[in-house]
Amino acid sequence: MVSQAWAADWEHIVARDLAPHLVPVGDHRRVQRPTGLTELPDGAHAALCRSVGRVDPGGLLVVPAAVWPWRGWRRRSLYTPLTVAGIGERGVGLWVQALPVPGTRVRIPFSDITAVEDHAGKSWRAVAMTGPPGRLQVRFYDEWWSEADSWIRLLRLRAAPVAETVPATLGGGCRPLRGPSVGSVLLDVCEGIACVSWRSRARGAACVLALTSRELIIVLSRAGHSILRREIRRTLYLPRQSLHGAEGRGKTVCVRTAGTQVDIRLWSRKAAADVSRWLAKVLTEQDRNDIGSRPGQQGSFG
Numbered sequence: 589m590v591s592q593a594w595a596a597d598w599e600h601i602v603a604r605d606l607a608p609h610l611v612p613v614g615d616h617r618r619v620q621r622p623t624g625l626t627e628l629p630d631g632a633h634a635a636l637c638r639s640v641g642r643v644d645p646g647g648l649l650v651v652p653a654a655v656w657p658w659r660g661w662r663r664r665s666l667y668t669p670l671t672v673a674g675i676g677e678r679g680v681g682l683w684v685q686a687l688p689v690p691g692t693r694v695r696i697p698f699s700d701i702t703a704v705e706d707h708a709g710k711s712w713r714a715v716a717m718t719g720p721p722g723r724l725q726v727r728f729y730d731e732w733w734s735e736a737d738s739w740i741r742l743l744r745l746r747a748a749p750v751a752e753t754v755p756a757t758l759g760g761g762c763r764p765l766r767g768p769s770v771g772s773v774l775l776d777v778c779e780g781i782a783c784v785s786w787r788s789r790a791r792g793a794a795c796v797l798a799l800t801s802r803e804l805i806i807v808l809s810r811a812g813h814s815i816l817r818r819e820i821r822r823t824l825y826l827p828r829q830s831l832h833g834a835e836g837r838g839k840t841v842c843v844r845t846a847g848t849q850v851d852i853r854l855w856s857r858k859a860a861a862d863v864s865r866w867l868a869k870v871l872t873e874q875d876r877n878d879i880g881s882r883p884g885q886q887g888s889f890g
Contacts, residue, residue, distance in 0.1 A: 595666060596693075596723070596725050597693065598668075598669060598671075598684045598686045598693055599666055599667065599668050599669075600666070600667045601658060601664050601665070601666055601667075602655075602664070602665055602666075602667050603663060603664065603665075604662070604663050604664060604665050606665075607655040607665045607667070610653065610655055610667050611653050611654060611655045611667075617652040618652070618735070619649065619650065619651050619652070619728055619734075619735045619736060620649075620650050620735055621645070621646070621648060621649055621650075621735050621738070621739060622645055622648055622650055623645060624645060625645060627650070628648070628650065628672060629670065629672065629683075629685055629690070631690065631691075632672045632683045632685075632690075633648075633672075633674075635683050635690075635691050635692045636648075636672065636674035636676060636681050636683050636692060637676065638692075639676070639679075639681040639692045639695040640674060640675070640676030640677070640678050640679045640680060640681040640695055640697075641676040641677030641678040641679070642676060642677050643674040643675065643676040643677075646742070647674055647675035647676065647739075647742065648672060648673070648674050648675075649672070649673040649674075649726070649735070649736065649739045650670075650671075650672050651668075651670065651671045651672075651673070651726055651727070651728065652670055653667070653668060653669050653670045653685075654667075654668050654727070654729050655667050655668075656668065656712065656727070656729060668727050669684055669685050669686040670684075670685040671683065671684050671685070671726060673724070673726050673739070675739070675742055675743055675746060678697055678698070679695055679696050679697035679698050679700070679701075680695075680696055680698070680701070680717055680724060680743060680746075681694065681695040681696075681724070682694045682695075682724045682725075682726070694721070694722045694723065694724040695721060696717055696718075696719040696721050696722065696724055697719075697721070698746045698747055698749075700719035700720050700721060700846065701717055701718070701719050701743075701747040701827065701830070702718055702719050702720075702826065702827070702830045702845035702846045702847070702848045702850070703716075703717075703718045703824055703825065703826050703845060703848070703850050704716070704717055704718075704740065704743060704744055704747060704824070704825040705717075705718065705822065705823070705824050705825075706740065706822070706823040706824075706825075707821070707822045707823075708821060708822075709821070711729065712727065712728070712729055713727070713728040713729075713736070714726070714727050714728075715728075715736060715740060717743065717747075718848055718850075719846070719848065720846070720847045720848065741775065744775060744802075744803065744825050745775060747825075747827050748775075748802035748803050748825075748827035748828065748829070749802075750802070750828075750829055751779075751801040751802055752801055752802070752828055752829075753780075753801070754780040754781060754782050754799055754800065754801060770783060770796055770798045770805055770807055773805060773807070773823055773825075774798075774800060774805075775800070775802060775803070776800075776801075779800050779801050779802075780800070780801055781798050781799065781800050782798070782799045782870075783796065783797065783798040783799075784796070784797050784866055785797070786854075786859050786862060786863065788855045788856065788859065790855075791810075791855040792810055793808070793809065793810050793854075793855050794807075794808070794809045794810075795807070795808055795809075795852075795854060795859065795863065796809075797863065797866060797867070799828075799870050801828075802827065802828060803825050803826060803827060803828060804825075804826040804828060804831060804843075804867075804870070805823065805824070805825055805826075806823070806824040806826070806852060807822075807823050807824075808821055808822040808823075808852070809821055809822075824850060824852070826843065826845050826850065827845075830845040830846040831843070831844075831845055831871060832844040832845060832846065833868075833871060834864055834867035834868060834871065835864055836857075836860040836861050836863070836864035837860075838857055838860065839853060839854050839855065839856060839857055839859075839860050840852065840853045840854070840860060841854065841860050841863045841864050841867070843867065
């Protein structure tokens with residue numbers, strides 16, 4: 589797991605002494621879900637509606653401009669301009685107040701969303717939506733991200749609208765005995781779930797995989813002071829209708845989802861092989877249940 593997500597096309601790495609001129613010291617504007625359209629920058633709502641269909645205030649997330657410490661560099665910072673993320677009738681889009689012309693930079697239809705990634709550290713959090721049209725990424729800093737959770741939940745519901753069965757042979761309804769809990773990230777705490785987990789005591793790391801009626805959830809963490817205080821570092825939500833297959837390559841598990849590939853790097857070849865085998869079983873059961881209902885999708889990979 590890397591320490592931070594990479595820079596997007598609309599972000600810039602700048603000299604640290606330039607940072608106060610871009611975002612004034614003491615500017616404490618927070619991430620917000622606006623109560624009305626008057627709280628948005630001029631042109632943002634109209635541009636998003638043209639890209640993703642009608643966007644209600646509940647589907648909007650305003651992220652103010654910020655300057656970030658960048659990968660431990662002392663004299664460099666990452667500048668992110670003001671952005672507005674919008675969930676519309678047809679998909680999700682990101683409007684950016686950046687030069688040369690502010691406007692919608694990325695648009696991904698709901699049917700093309702192959703993964704929603706929530707990647708967090710001590711003082712930062714990056715949420716990214718991936719699909720064939722591109723990668724839509726939003727950053728939060730310090731305590732700013734509390735407003736993002738309900739917005740991410742709405743996005744996941746739109747990206748995985750179809751509920752499917754959880755194969756009984758996978759232990760539907762069970763919960764992991766070790767590793768980080770997935771209870772806090774489920775769309776419905778009462779839904780059926782098949783869950784497995786792996787741990788490395790030597791590396792202080794853990795991996796939990798949960799198959800729900802809508803998603804495959806992958807939680808990667810590294811050790812805190814105790815299991816209960818384990819800090820979640822990377823959470824991936826993969827809509828089940830997008831899953832094509834998975835295979836292990838060394839210490840990495842490669843999951844294919846609707847034309848893209850999600851790489852899950854683990855601590856050992858054995859852990860990667862075990863995860864790959866479980867995913868192959870998931871996909872095999874899913875294909876048996878849905879045979880003929882989803883033409884064009886491949887079977888399992890092991």
